[in-house]
Amino acid sequence: MTFSMKRVLAIFNKDLKDLSKNMFVSTSILMPLVLAAIYGRMAEDLSIESYYLVINLAFTMTATFIQCAIIAEEKEKNTLRGLMLSPATIPEIFSGKSLVAFLLSIVTIVVSSIFMEYYPENVALVAVAIVVSTLFYIALGTLLGLLARSVVEASVIIMPVVFLLGFGSFIETLMDKYPILHFAEYLPNLQLIEFATKVQAGSGLTDVWSHLSVITAWFLIVSFLTIVIFKKKEIDA
Amino acid sequence: MEVLSMEDVAKHEKDTVLFPDFSLKVYRQGVTAIYSSLNVRHVLLNMLIGKHSVTSGKIFVQNESYNINRRAYLAQIAVCFFEEGMYERLTIMDCLKFYQGLYQSKQTFEQVLQWTQLEDKTHTKVSKLTFSERRRVQFAKVLLQDAALYIFEEADLNVDLETKRVFSTIIQKLQENQKAILILTGNMENAISVADEVYRLDEKGLYKVEIDEGKDEDVKKEVPDAEEKEQTFKFHKIPTKINEKMVLFDPPEIDYIESKDGQAHLYIKGEAFPTTFTLNELEGRLHYFGFFRCHRSYIVNLQKVREVITWTRNSFNLILDDQAKSSIPLSKGKMAQLKEILGLK
Numbered sequence: 001m002t003f004s005m006k007r008v009l010a011i012f013n014k015d016l017k018d019l020s021k022n023m024f025v026s027t028s029i030l031m032p033l034v035l036a037a038i039y040g041r042m043a044e045d046l047s048i049e050s051y052y053l054v055i056n057l058a059f060t061m062t063a064t065f066i067q068c069a070i071i072a073e074e075k076e077k078n079t080l081r082g083l084m085l086s087p088a089t090i091p092e093i094f095s096g097k098s099l100v101a102f103l104l105s106i107v108t109i110v111v112s113s114i115f116m117e118y119y120p121e122n123v124a125l126v127a128v129a130i131v132v133s134t135l136f137y138i139a140l141g142t143l144l145g146l147l148a149r150s151v152v153e154a155s156v157i158i159m160p161v162v163f164l165l166g167f168g169s170f171i172e173t174l175m176d177k178y179p180i181l182h183f184a185e186y187l188p189n190l191q192l193i194e195f196a197t198k199v200q201a202g203s204g205l206t207d208v209w210s211h212l213s214v215i216t217a218w219f220l221i222v223s224f225l226t227i228v229i230f231k232k233k234e235i236d237a
Numbered sequence: 238m239e240v241l242s243m244e245d246v247a248k249h250e251k252d253t254v255l256f257p258d259f260s261l262k263v264y265r266q267g268v269t270a271i272y273s274s275l276n277v278r279h280v281l282l283n284m285l286i287g288k289h290s291v292t293s294g295k296i297f298v299q300n301e302s303y304n305i306n307r308r309a310y311l312a313q314i315a316v317c318f319f320e321e322g323m324y325e326r327l328t329i330m331d332c333l334k335f336y337q338g339l340y341q342s343k344q345t346f347e348q349v350l351q352w353t354q355l356e357d358k359t360h361t362k363v364s365k366l367t368f369s370e371r372r373r374v375q376f377a378k379v380l381l382q383d384a385a386l387y388i389f390e391e392a393d394l395n396v397d398l399e400t401k402r403v404f405s406t407i408i409q410k411l412q413e414n415q416k417a418i419l420i421l422t423g424n425m426e427n428a429i430s431v432a433d434e435v436y437r438l439d440e441k442g443l444y445k446v447e448i449d450e451g452k453d454e455d456v457k458k459e460v461p462d463a464e465e466k467e468q469t470f471k472f473h474k475i476p477t478k479i480n481e482k483m484v485l486f487d488p489p490e491i492d493y494i495e496s497k498d499g500q501a502h503l504y505i506k507g508e509a510f511p512t513t514f515t516l517n518e519l520e521g522r523l524h525y526f527g528f529f530r531c532h533r534s535y536i537v538n539l540q541k542v543r544e545v546i547t548w549t550r551n552s553f554n555l556i557l558d559d560q561a562k563s564s565i566p567l568s569k570g571k572m573a574q575l576k577e578i579l580g581l582k
Contacts, residue, residue: 010338014324014331021326021362078322082378085286085311086339 007088011096015070019100024151025069029108032058036112048197051118053167055109055130056189060166063105063137064144065158070097071145072154090230098138105134122199129195129212136188136219137165143226146233165189188218238265240313240385240417246294248280255280258294259443261436263386263417268408270420270432272446272489277438278421282390285419286316299385315384319391321375325364329355329374332363333381342381352410353377354403369400376407387411388419393427405431425489425526437489446540473526475519477503477510484510488526492541492559494519496534507561529575531555531567539578 019026036054039046074080083093109130113119120126140161148154164171165187172190175181184190195211239262247258255277263269271281283289284296287303287310295302301310324332333346350356353373358366363374372392379387393404408431411418422428425446428435435446474485492504496516502509512519520530527539537555544556545567553567567575 004341006341007339010335013338014327014335017331018324018326077325078320079324080322081318082322083339085314085316087308087312087341088339089308 003089004087004092007092008096008099011083011088011093012099015097015100019066019070019104022073025066028061028065029104031061032108032112033115036115040115040117046116046118048200049193051113051116052189052193052196054112054116056192057162057166058105058108058112059133059137059189060158060162062108063101063134064141064161064165065155066104067098067101067138067141068145068148068154068158069151070100071142072148073151075145075148076150094142098142101138101141102134105137106130109134120196120199121202122204125199125205125208126196129192129215132212132215132219133188133192136215136222139219139222139226143222143229146226146229186214188215191215239263240265240267240299241419242295242297244295244297246284246291246296248277248284248292250280254440256438256440257442259438261443263419265415265417266412267434268412268418268420268432270422270428270435271438271443272422272425272428272435273438275423278390278423281438282316282318282388282421285314285388287311313385314388315379315382315386316388317375317379317390317392319394321378323363323371323374326362328360328362329366329377330359332374333377336378336381340382342383344381344383349377349380352380352403352407354399367397369396372396372400373403376403380407380410384416386417386419388421390421391423391427392420393431394422394424473522475503475512475514475522477512479510486510488523488528489538489540491523491528491538492557492563493538493565494523494528494536495565504559504563506559507563529571529578531565531571531575533568535565537565545575 032054035057039050039054043050074083084090088096144157144161145154148157166189171181171184171187175184185194191211191214195208195215198208198211241261241263243259243261245258245260248255256273261269261271271278273281280289284291287307291303298310298313301313303310324335327335330346333349336342337344337346350359353376355370355373355377358370363371366374376392379389389404393401396404408418420428420432425435429446437444437446473488475488475491477484477486486503486505490505492506494516495502495504495509501512501514501516501519503512504510514522516530516534516536520528520536523536523538528536529539531537537557541557541559542555543558543562546554546556546564552569553572555565555567557563557565
């Protein structure tokens, strides 16, 4: 089995073009950008929490939702069958698709950060965390995309994700009231906030690696689940 | 050299037999059509693309089997589905670029666009195309693949004349390039018009349909107007009435038609279905399907006739190939006509 970059690029190009003409999905990128612009103009000095409210929203709205929608659409329009019969391998198909979501999320996050004037103390370290998180959200999007049967269904099942992971920082306030919710601090979005706060305070890799590994663990778990569900669906179909 | 080889392939669904075991080989440069019901067609196609496992029998394409080497097998076939999903928002050019990248095709766009007559539509979005034009985009997709076996499902059903022409050119081009072609269809006319060999597949098995006979009859009837001929084909099902229900039958299903008590009855697998048409009307409508007025009150489906029995010099009977081995009278005067149809003097 050979991994052909040409085929990945063909799928990437096709999905990017398709997405640019699909207003329903591509406008979801605007939401974090608009929010970032408003936040940036509203206050002079924003807290790390507000920066990451927007960044987490960008993750769910672009990485997860776009990935979920393009996979669901491929299923809905019956084009996935053609792809499966083509010489493209399954890793090639999904890398091509993930590349679109990945690129768009990174662009959205960078642009939102510029809008909000967020400049991390240690750019490299934060960049690594952002990339790992993006991978997690894309894997989550793939998983949901496999479960959704149509684009409309995709936009419905994305809602709990947006609330839990996008606006998740509100859970922290609830956590003090209800100790049972303490498990929530292991959610990848809260881990990312913790991570960023520590980095902003000047910590190095030695202090923050635990957060990074939790996010990586999330990515691995979701990827594993995605593969399991994919195999199951393939047998069912 | 054989490209597709199906050996003893059969399919049973619960208690019913979809099709009993049959073997079929499609050779290089061969165009084979299988005429079947929708149900059989779906099952057969899913077996060919490996979606349904082949429980009894074997399917090989270029000696590759789906179960042994999935990728090598799939690389040998190019399928043009009837309900193919398309990227509606992309232009034709973008679609073709994608397919070219996906299949690593060496075929040039100019060539493919010329074959499919889509040259002046390259920047039109797929969603804005007509049904026939979409079909041609699907043909273009198949042409960008370099497979050994090309499978077309209902390729020229409900398409305009231009697309029909494009389809037959494509078949010709593929044949010139040493490819094998399999056409799956529910329309006998489509099957006969492009294929060299036509088979019928149903619960009784795989039967070869003699094309020449059909052509001879067409010539004999001499229908000058092509449009008129087409209309006959478009509306070929025969309605019957059972209780308050209307049931439509495909002409090839009918064994024979008998006029009883002033009403015509269609006989299908030993069961009689009354119809409101007169025998004369039915004779006119069914002429193209190889039906023959063998008697004042009988029309017989010649495809089903197994034996012609001579009782005395002036009395004949036709024995059919159905379950009951029905016997139908043949008038003395009609014997000469039948001989002519059969090519006997």
